[in-house]
Amino acid sequence: MPTAQELVQKWDLFLAKIETRFAETLQQAEDASVELLQDSDYDYNKTMQAFTGMKRQIEDLIQKIDLTWDEKVRPRMEDAFESTEWVNESIKGGNLSSVLWDKLREFEVVLEGKLSQMYYEHVITIVDKDFRCSQCNAQLEIVKNLFRSQYVTCSYCDTVNTFKPETKYTHIGWGIVDNIVNLKFLEEKKALHKDLDQLKELVQSKKATPQDWENYKTAYTNFWEMYFKERIKYNSELKDRFAEDMQRKTDELNEFKQQTTF
Template sequence: MDKKQELINKWDAFLLKIESRFTDSLNHAKEASVNQLAESDYDFETTMRGWQGMKAQIRQLTDKIDEVWDEKVEPQMELIGDFASDEYTKGSILSDKLEENLQRFERQLEGELSQLFYDHAIKIADKKHNCTQCDAEIQIRNDLFRAQYITCSFCNTVNTIAPEAKFLKVGWGIVDNIAKVKTQTEFDVMEAAIEAIRLHRGQAPESYWETYEKAHSEYWNSFFKARITLNSELQNRYDDDIKRKQKEFENYKKIQTT
């Protein structure tokens, strides 16, 4: 085997090892995060901090590709021939792939952890509450994450029920994370549409923008409706949220096409 092929084989083996370690690290991160959530009595913030630390370590694997290339691989390849650029592309493609996989994994993991937290919080909140006046059983709504004012059906006393702290946390970021997972398909379509535009480097045909606008609208419409199924109060913001996202699209298009 000549020296060139030996270096290429070593580089290929290194990239394969990085990809394998990356996959193993994601699997470990998921298992560790799920375990930490349960073991911490569903302390969501602590679990997220733990995940962020693991994510930083996983990203170091991607950084290792450029580091090894710059310090070891490229200098050796340049000594024996003009083929380094093709080999560098292999590393660049893998780096992009791993970053894309990491972002997708994070979206899925945070959605799964949020669903586990949501199920736990609903279970805690779904306990008996009694009227302060007549002691009749009253039931809070599981899609309103705030203090609730419930009129007793027996004596008409208005009861103020302050749900558990974990239940109150569900109403915002938790439902967002769950909605992201529920609308992953629409998100992928939107991302594919914007990537097609990016590849044209400011010269995308109008038809591409029409495709992206449709995908953008369908994703955000699906996302906001998915949130509403979990937190009914977000219905009041739906119209404003849709208008805000449409404005964001228009501003982005204007910047990219002028």
């Protein structure tokens, strides 16, 4: 029968292998997704569907930690250890698993951001076509970062022309811009989450002061202001929604405050 020390060594080796395999699989998933987006002539949905399949494999890999622990490692360690010190080995596995889940979530934000950036840059070039007046054939200017039908008045003959973009282009209006901005402000968002966690701790221990709430509100408001302003750079139409977007965020924070303080 293997000794406790031998079992621990084997367990460490197993965890290290999972970690290596995890990193390799993420890299493969990224490479494959980038390639598929280009090969599919920028079919974003198809690419994300394929990624969902790859993601399932990565999730299985993380879940292997718990499964292996429960089925193979724990029963043997319980026999081999003289005390309950094997519990530390369970914590080790649990810690790695939680680190990998966090990394996977972050990886998704980064990958979707990268693919969306590629998609955006591609699509903005295909709209760069001749758009001419139906009446006098004069060349007309369309607003490039506006992802819907546009009505353009010809400056020569005053005819109102309708520009109808192709589906790929209108697709940018939803999702794509958010993904790009989410990636751009990934670190800032993490910092805001950290602030929130600290505030929640203070609330739980009943130590949160009005100043703590005020400080968080400032950080929160600054973040979302920066976020929504950045989105407008990619989609000019979002400018009309800025006030509404900010109000929604303020309401969310007020609701959260009410729920946590009463």
